[in-house]
Amino acid sequence: MTRAHAAGPAYRGSRQLADLVLAAVHLDDPDPPAIRDRxxxxxxxxxxxxxxxxxxxxxxxxxxxxxxxxxxxxxxPRDAVLRALLRHGLPAPIAAVVDELARDSAETVWQRLVAQGVAQRARSRLRHGPGYAFTVLAARQWPRALLSSAPHRPGIPAHSAAPLAVALWRVLRALGLATFSLPAxxxxxxxxxxxxxxxxxxxxSLPAPRA
Known part of the structure; x- marks a missing residue:
């Protein structure tokens, strides 16, 4: 068996964890999202x-x-997160930095997705005023594609995206969103x-999943 088959199909989507998490929140239906609490x-x-x-x-x-x-x-730095970390100063408690970043985190991630050409501003049915929406169906499937690229059997060397896949899986599992179909x-x-x-x-520091 070739490594490509053993390790799953090659992954070609975003390699930024927050992009993938937001895509997973909108995986099945772009509006409403799986996490409605803003x-x-x-x-x-x-x-x-x-x-x-x-x-x-x-x-x-x-x-x-x-x-x-x-x-x-x-x-x-050009990166908004690095600017926020410099402004806040490190070392610092995780909870305090999360609280500060959360003020603009959704806007930061959506703007990255807009820059990638897979999202755009759109009026949401759930709230007044402008929001964002995915415009490329394949981008909403990034999480499933990345996780499906994980090795299919023990002993197979992990590919370069494996740490990202494991981190994404742990985040989705903590949120109760690790429910979509994957190779066993x-x-x-x-x-x-x-x-x-x-x-x-x-x-x-993740919020507990809500029913």
């Missing part, structure tokens, strides 16, 4: 944005704090895989 969704996206920085090796999450591993020093082998691999270092402290 404050809860903002917190989830804030945690996901921080997890991106952990996965990139920019910051580390200890038991309850965030610390720099590679603090930006060459002028103000991929689901078992995701369940057994250890999360990337520093992800567990962030997961503990």
């Amino acid at each position: 404050d809860a969704l903002a917190a989830v996206l804030a945690v996901s944005l921080l997890a991106e920085q952990v996965l990139d090796g920019t910051i580390a999450a200890t038991r309850d704090k965030l610390v720099w591993l590679q603090e930006p020093v060459a002028g103000p 082998g991929s689901r078992a691999w995701l369940e057994a895989a250890d999360p990337p270092p520093g992800i567990e402290p962030l997961l503990r």
